Amino acid sequence: MFFPCAHPRNCFAPLLGAALASGLASGALGCGAMTGEARIVEVTERLELKLEDGRLLRLAGLDAPAPEWALDGLAADWADRPLKLALLAPRPDRWGRWLADLSAPDGASLTDALIRAGALRVKPEFETRNCEGPRLSIEQDARRQKRGLWREPNAILAAGDASGLAESESRLTIVEGEVRRVGEGRSRVYLDFGGRDGFTVVVQRKAEAAFQRRGMSLPSLAGHFVRVRGYLDNRFGPRIELADPLMIERTEGVGGSGPGG
Numbered sequence: 001m002f003f004p005c006a007h008p009r010n011c012f013a014p015l016l017g018a019a020l021a022s023g024l025a026s027g028a029l030g031c032g033a034m035t036g037e038a039r040i041v042e043v044t045e046r047l048e049l050k051l052e053d054g055r056l057l058r059l060a061g062l063d064a065p066a067p068e069w070a071l072d073g074l075a076a077d078w079a080d081r082p083l084k085l086a087l088l089a090p091r092p093d094r095w096g097r098w099l100a101d102l103s104a105p106d107g108a109s110l111t112d113a114l115i116r117a118g119a120l121r122v123k124p125e126f127e128t129r130n131c132e133g134p135r136l137s138i139e140q141d142a143r144r145q146k147r148g149l150w151r152e153p154n155a156i157l158a159a160g161d162a163s164g165l166a167e168s169e170s171r172l173t174i175v176e177g178e179v180r181r182v183g184e185g186r187s188r189v190y191l192d193f194g195g196r197d198g199f200t201v202v203v204q205r206k207a208e209a210a211f212q213r214r215g216m217s218l219p220s221l222a223g224h225f226v227r228v229r230g231y232l233d234n235r236f237g238p239r240i241e242l243a244d245p246l247m248i249e250r251t252e253g254v255g256g257s258g259p260g261g
Contacts, residue, residue, distance in 0.1 A: 031061065031101040031111065031131035032086035038102065039082060043074045048097060052080075059111050060088045060099035061128025061135065062120045063172045066149050070119035078102075078110065088127040099127050115139050118148020123172055124230065124244045132246045156227065159193035165238040173232040175199060175240065176251060179221045189218050191226075197237040201228050207243045214245040225251045 038057075042050040047064050049057040064070055084103040092098050102110045114120045115138045122135045143150045157164045159177025177199065183190040189208060191201040203211065203218060211218055228248045230240035242248055 031109070031128050031135075032088045034084045034103070035087045036085045037082055038085040040074070040079045043071060043079065045071065047071065047074070049074070049100075049102075056092075056095075056097045057085075057100040057102075058093070058097040059114075059120070060101065061123055061125040061132065062111060062115070063123040064120050065155075065172075066119075066152075070114050074114075083110065099125075101128075111135075112138055116142055116147075118142040118146075118150050121149065121172075121174070122229075124247050129244070132244070136246060159199040162238075165199060165232060166234060168232045169234045171232060172229065173240065174227060174229045175232075176225065176227045178225050179223065182219045182222045184219070191218065191221060200237060200239040201248070202239055202241045204241070204243065210243075211245040211248075216245050216248065221250070227251050 038055075039052040040049050041052050044050070045067060047059065047067050047070060049059070051057060082105055084105065084107070086101040086103070087098055088101060089099040104110060111120070112135065115122065115135055122132060122139050124132065128135070142148065143155075149155055154164060156174045156176050157168065159175050165173070165175070175193075177193045179191045179193060179201075181192040183192060185205075187205050189203045189205065191203075193199040193201075208218060226248055228240055228242060230242055230247055233239050233241070
């Protein structure tokens with residue numbers, strides 16, 4: 001659990017302002033085509049955005065391990081301001097939330113600014129698959145600069161951190177470590193990071209072609225350090241199943257030492 005600041009606005013709002021200014025300067029755009037305008041009237045503790053017209057939004061493809069990093073900055077700096085809205089799904093989800101991205105009037109993505117400030121991290125999601133690459137590049141810069149949540153020692157878990165992995169059950173988790181062995185079964189490929197009951201990454205055979213198209217040969221990863229992200233499942237030992245090749249990357253140096261480059 002992240003506890004970055006007793007008073008989030010004091011430590012985060014300046015970061016958001018600087019990140020948004022950086023996005024405006026670079027002409028960064030959001031995810032998806034603009035479909036209208038919106039005004040935020042309330043931000044919930046789950047970072048759901050209530051709009052003036054009654055709709056409820058969820059910022060798609062993003063995860064907030066420490067919502068307090070973004071909550072105050074969004075509520076104070078963006079409520080009741082005109083924003084550009086991009087809806088990323090044709091209908092709301094089961095909780096009545098529209099999947100969306102938001103941009104400032106000048107076109108800079110508010111969500112990209114939140115990633116740049118270290119308030120949010122990228123989450124694999126079908127609706128945002130076309131903008132995961134640019135978002136991951138922005139996140140990488142925030143991680144290297146140790147902004148926001150990336151200051152925390154448990155922002156990235158080591159593959160051998162058994163207690164940390166146990167506590168991350170069913171959560172989006174980022175894990176680094178060395179692939180000790182690659183096992184190939186009839187329907188799955190397994191990247192093993194340790195011995196019995198150690199951390200494992202699983203890729204369905206039917207998804208392997210997508211990794212190959214991205215230049216990622218799974219068998220060649222044996223002996224290399226990688227960083228992966230996905231939802232952790234501890235039912236059969238800690239494992240993450242990957243379907244998205246952007247959610248695994250080779251890293252330099254020794255993995256698992258905390259926020260890396």
